[in-house]
Amino acid sequence: MGEGVDEAGWDVEPGDEIEPMVQAVGRLLKVCRESAGVSVPELAEALGYGEDMIRKIERGARIPRPEFLDSADTFLKAQGHLRAFREDMRKARYPKKVRELAELEGRAVEMQFYSNHIIHGLLQTEEYARALLEMRQPAYTQDVVERGTAARMARKVVFDREPAPTLSFVLEQVTLERPYGGRMVLRRQLEHLLAVAMLRNVTLQVMRTNREKNAGISGLVEVLKFADGTAIGRSDGAFNGRPVSNPKDLRILELRCGMIRSQALPPEESRDFIEKALGRL
Known part of the structure; x- marks a missing residue:
């Protein structure tokens, strides 16, 4: 399968109304990561995803999978703040x-x-x-x-x-x-x-x-x-x-x-x- 099938999520369609929400989740991920003192390479290695994928999610260009949010929330000790967007991101993944x-x-x-x-x-x-x-x-x-x-x-x-x-x-x-x-x-x-x-x-x-x-x-x-x-x-x-x-x-x-x-x-x-x-x- 090509990239994107088993990776952390799907690319955001330009102009889609869900784009602001995906961007907000990306910013939240970055805040949680930096607050935990974790670098992008460290998060990528811990979760099993590519560094480029993590950066795409953080800048709102990639819709994260619910499973990714679960793993990131646990690893970064985000206290459920990332996991709270599971359902929103699940729906956002579809055209x-x-x-x-x-x-x-x-x-x-x-x-x-x-x-x-x-x-x-x-x-x-x-x-x-x-x-x-x-x-x-x-x-x-x-x-x-x-x-x-x-x-x-x-x-x-x-x-x-x-x-x-x-x-x-x-x-x-x-x-x-x-x-x-x-x-x-x-x-x-x-x-x-x-x-x-x-x-x-x-x-x-x-x-x-x-x-x-x-x-x-x-x-x-x-x-x-x-x-x-x-x-x-x-x-x-x-x-x-x-x-x-x-x-x-x-x-x-x-x-x-x-x-x-x-x-x-x-x-x-x-x-x-x-x-x-x-x-x-």
């Missing part, structure tokens, strides 16, 4: 768009998704997600692949929320058959889908390829509803793919979602279909 999406998913009480080319991100295993990122062209660096994979996995906390949101997924048959990452990766992905489909707050349906009518022909559709009665949605085939939140536009997307669900296999038949797909691997 801005992912943080914004995770925030919306974290507030939603109902979510509806239709995926036509790949299995939806919230349903992906780590192996499957990494395989999708590794096949992108122009090729991503390994740093970007790992960061993207970690960010996608972090979004799956929606399944652990209390109270649990209502989740509805419709997947095209082809997403269950394309062996992205290899047959074993697909096998484990299908096993994961079957496990998620058994959750009481999840409805998972399959849209058969031989279906003569499909309201999802224009592509991906997503609708998220919130406790205050507001909602946001988007579709590849409507409103130029932009997110919309006004009732008139949302009505169009909700109608589309409803038609897609009515045309897909019912949940129980969908589980049987996935089990048969798994049996063919």
